Amino acid sequence: MRLKDLSISTKLLLAFGTVLLFLTIITVLSWHRFSSVISVIDHADYSTHLNKIILEREIDHLKFVNKAGRFFTDDTLKSMQVETDDHQCALGKWLYGSERKDVENNIPALAGLLQKLEQPHARLHDSVKQINTLAGGQEKSAILPEAQKIFEGSTKSALVEVEGILREMIATVEADAAADHQQVDSFISSGRNLILFFAVLTFILGLIISFVISRSIAGSTRQLAAITDSLAKGNMTTRSTLNQDDEIGRLACSTNKLAVSLDNMCARVHCSSSTINGSAENLDKLSGTLFTAAETMSGSCNTVAAAAEQMNANMTAIAAAAEETSTNVSMVAAAAEEMTSTIAEIAHGSENARVIALQGVEEAGKASASVQELGDAARLIGRVTETINEIADQTNLLA
Incomplete structure (x- = not known):
C-alpha cells in the first residue's frame, strides 16, 4: 500500500x-x-x-x-x-x-x-x-x-x-x-x-x-x-488527476463528479437556451403572421365599415324612396280625387303614376341588392371573427 x-x-x-x-x-x-x-x-x-x-x-x-x-x-x-x-x-x-x-x-x-x-x-x-x-x-x-x-x-x-x-x-x-x-x-x-x-x-x-x-x-x-477555482470561473472541463485512496482522494473524486454534473447541467441549460431561442424565433414569425393577419383584418374591417356606410346610404335612399312613394301615393290619391274632374288629368296622372311606380320598382330592387350586400358583409364579418378566434386560440396555445 x-x-x-x-x-x-x-x-x-x-x-x-x-x-x-x-x-x-x-x-x-x-x-x-x-x-x-x-x-x-x-x-x-x-x-x-x-x-x-x-x-x-x-x-x-x-x-x-x-x-x-x-x-x-x-x-x-x-x-x-x-x-x-x-x-x-x-x-x-x-x-x-x-x-x-x-x-x-x-x-x-x-x-x-x-x-x-x-x-x-x-x-x-x-x-x-x-x-x-x-x-x-x-x-x-x-x-x-x-x-x-x-x-x-x-x-x-x-x-x-x-x-x-x-x-x-x-x-x-x-x-x-x-x-x-x-x-x-x-x-x-x-x-x-x-x-x-x-x-x-x-x-x-x-x-x-x-x-x-x-x-x-x-x-x-x-x-x-x-x-475548484477553475470550476468557479466556469471551466467545467477541469478534472482532478489525484490517484489516492485517502480523504483527499475521495474529495477529489467527489469534485470530479460535481464537475461532471455541472457540465451536464450547463449542456442542458445550453440546449434549453437553443430551444428557447428557436421558440422565440417562431414566436417572432408568428407575431409577424399575426401582424399581417391583423392588417388583413383591419382591411376587412375597413371594407365592412365601407359596406356599412354603403348600406347606410342605401337605407337612406330606401327611406327617401319610401317617402317619395308615400308622396306619390298621396299624389295618386289626389289624382284619383281629381279623376272625376278631368279625364285628361287622370290620364296624365296615370302616366305619372306609371313612371313613379317604375321608379319605386327600381328603388325596391336597389334596396334588395343593398340588403343582399349587407348579408354578404355580415357573413364576411363572421368569417373574420372566426379567423380572429383561431388566431387567439393559436396565440394561447403558443403561450
Whole structure:
C-alpha cells in the first residue's frame, strides 16, 4: 500500500507513532543505562564498604598482636588476653560467616585470597593458643623465652602473612572499584552518545516524516483548490488527476463528479437556451403572421365599415324612396280625387303614376341588392371573427 493511499489520521498516527517509538527506545536505553550505572555504582559502593571492612579486620589483628604482646611486658598477665579461636575473632566471623559468600559472588577474584587467608589466620591463633598452653602449666618467667620464640617466629610471621593477604585483598578490591568507576564512566559516555544519536535520529526522522506527510496533504489540497477555482470561473472541463485512496482522494473524486454534473447541467441549460431561442424565433414569425393577419383584418374591417356606410346610404335612399312613394301615393290619391274632374288629368296622372311606380320598382330592387350586400358583409364579418378566434386560440396555445 502506498503512503498516499493511507488516510490522514493513519499518516499522522504513523508519524507520531514513529517518533514515539524512537522516544520509547531512547527511554528504554536511558533506563537500561541508568540501571547499569546504578548497578555498577552499587557494586563500587560495596567494594568501598568491603575495603573498609578489610581495613578494619587488618587493624583488629594489629590490635590483636599488640594486645598479645602485652603478655611479655605486663607481669600481671598470666596469659595472652586475646581470642584463641580463629572462628570467633572479628576476622574469623567474617571469614567463615555468610558475608563471605556475598564477597565471593560480588568479587570472584577474592575467593582464592580468602581461601589463602584461612591457613595463616589459623596459625596466628594457634600460636597464641600454644603460648597460653605453655603459660598455663609453668611459671611465666620459665616459659617467656619459649613463648617469645613462638611469638616472634609463628605469631608475627603469621600476622605478616595475614596482613599481606589482606593488603592484597584491599588492592584487588580497589582495582575492582577502579574498574567499576571506569565502567560507570564508560556507561555514562556511551549512554550519552547513544541517547544523543537516537535523539538526533528521532529529530531527523520526525522532520522527514512531517515534511513528507505535510507535502502530500498540502500538494493535494492545493490541486483541489486550483480545480475548484477553475470550476468557479466556469471551466467545467477541469478534472482532478489525484490517484489516492485517502480523504483527499475521495474529495477529489467527489469534485470530479460535481464537475461532471455541472457540465451536464450547463449542456442542458445550453440546449434549453437553443430551444428557447428557436421558440422565440417562431414566436417572432408568428407575431409577424399575426401582424399581417391583423392588417388583413383591419382591411376587412375597413371594407365592412365601407359596406356599412354603403348600406347606410342605401337605407337612406330606401327611406327617401319610401317617402317619395308615400308622396306619390298621396299624389295618386289626389289624382284619383281629381279623376272625376278631368279625364285628361287622370290620364296624365296615370302616366305619372306609371313612371313613379317604375321608379319605386327600381328603388325596391336597389334596396334588395343593398340588403343582399349587407348579408354578404355580415357573413364576411363572421368569417373574420372566426379567423380572429383561431388566431387567439393559436396565440394561447403558443403561450
